[in-house]
C-alpha cells in the first residue's frame with residue numbers, strides 16, 4: 001500500500017528543457033522520506049507536481065498517484081482543478097519555506113483556519129471556534145487565542161510557520177509535504193519546528209515527504225532519503241545506509257561536508273567556542 005506513487009515524473013518548461021527527469025519513488029503510510037539536493041535540483045518542482053500546483057508554464061508527464069484507504073489513489077497529472085481541490089489538504093498538504101505563501105496577509109489567522117475546518121468538517125459556531133483554538137494549540141502556539149486574533153504580520157516568523165503547519169494539518173491529510181520548512185528560520189526556531197513536525201507526524205500516523213538542501217536537517221526527521229541532482233534522482237536508500245556508504249560522488253560530498261560541519265561544531269563546542 002502506498003500514499004504516493006511517483007513513476008517516471010518529468011517536468012518540462014515551454015522550451016522543452018527538463019527541470020525534473022524521470023523521477024520515481026513512493027511513500028508508504030507512516031513513512032518519512034527525505035528529498036535532498038542542492039538548490040535548483042528540482043525538489044520543489046517535484047513537490048508542486050505532486051500537489052498539482054506547478055506554474056502554468058511547466059508541464060508534468062508520467063504517473064503521479066496520490067491517495068490511500070478511503071481516498072482511493074487518483075492520478076494527479078491531467079486531473080481537473082475541481083478534483084485536485086478535493087485532494088489538496090485532505091489527502092496531501094504542503095508547507096512551504098515561506099509561511100506567507102500559505103497565509104493570506106489580510107486575514108486574521110483564526111479566520112484563515114476556519115475555512116478548511118468549516119469546509120471539510122462542517123464545523124460552525126462554538127464548535128468551530130474550539131477547533132480553531134485546538135488546531136493552534138496542537139502546533140504548540142502559546143496563547144492560541146492571541147494568534148487566532150492576529151494578522152500574519154503581527155506574529156513572529158516561527159509562529160507564522162506554526163500557523164501554516166496548523167493550516168496544512170486542518171483537514172487531516174495522510175501525507176504532509178514540507179518543502180524547506182525551516183530554511184528561513186533562525187537555528188533555535190528551526191530546531192523547534194523540526195521537533196514539532198516530528199511530534200505531529202508521529203501522533204497522527206501521517207506520511208512525511210521532507211525536502212531540504214541540508215542533509216543534517218533531513219537526517220533528523222526522516223528514515224529514507226532520495227538524493228536529487230540536476231532534476232534526476234542519483235541515489236536512494238535508508239538514511240543509515242546513505243550516511244554509512246554513499247555511492248554517488250555527489251552524495252559522498254554531501255555526507256563528507258555534513259560530517260565536517262559536525263566535527264567543526266564539536267571542536268568549537270569543546271574548545272568553548274560555542
Ligand SMILES: Nc1ncnc2c1ncn2[C@@H]1O[C@H](COP(=O)(O)OP(=O)(O)O)[C@@H](O)[C@H]1O
Pocket residue numbers: 013019037038039040041042043044045046055057058
Ligand atoms: N516557472 C519556471 N519556468 C522554468 N523553469 C523553472 C521555473 N521554476 C523553476 N524553474 C527551474 O526548475 C529548476 C528546479 O527548480 P526547483 O525545483 O525550484 O529547485 P529546488 O527546489 O531543488 O531548489 C531550476 O533550474 C529552476 O530554475
Ligand SMILES: [Mg+2]
Pocket residue numbers: 043044045179180
Ligand atoms: Mg526548492
